[in-house]
Amino acid sequence: MARNNDQWIQIFQKQLLSGLSETAFCKKHNINPSTFSSRKSTMKQKNLFPMSSNPPEKQFIELSPITQISNQSLPDFNIAVGNLTIAFAEGMNMESFIQILQAIKENSPC
Numbered sequence: 001m002a003r004n005n006d007q008w009i010q011i012f013q014k015q016l017l018s019g020l021s022e023t024a025f026c027k028k029h030n031i032n033p034s035t036f037s038s039r040k041s042t043m044k045q046k047n048l049f050p051m052s053s054n055p056p057e058k059q060f061i062e063l064s065p066i067t068q069i070s071n072q073s074l075p076d077f078n079i080a081v082g083n084l085t086i087a088f089a090e091g092m093n094m095e096s097f098i099q100i101l102q103a104i105k106e107n108s109p110c
Contacts, residue, residue, distance in 0.1 A: 005048055008039050 003011070015025040015036075026033040076090040088097065 003039075005043065008043060009048075011036070012040055012043075 023033055026036050077088050079086045
């Protein structure tokens with residue numbers, strides 16, 4: 001499958017966050033290790049993205065389930081973890097926010 005630069009950047013970041021070696025990550029995600037290494041090298045040479053070679057320390061945040069979802073809207077706010085920041089616009093309803101958090105939890109490499 002042909003991937004664009006943005007897709008490769010996401011793959012490289014996911015590999016770093018996973019804590020897996022490049023070989024183990026590629027095997028788990030059915031990526032050719034030679035292609036992974038070649039694309040990473042090419043993109044680094046062209047300075048297409050800043051990438052730390054040291055993965056961030058994994059941090060766990062315990063979230064308590066909300067028993068009642070209200071139609072209350074939230075103020076403007078951001079959530080930042082490492083190099084990732086998610087901005088939420090004022091007026092987002094609580095139910096949508098909870099769905100986003102659940103999707104993040106389900107797709108998290110941690």
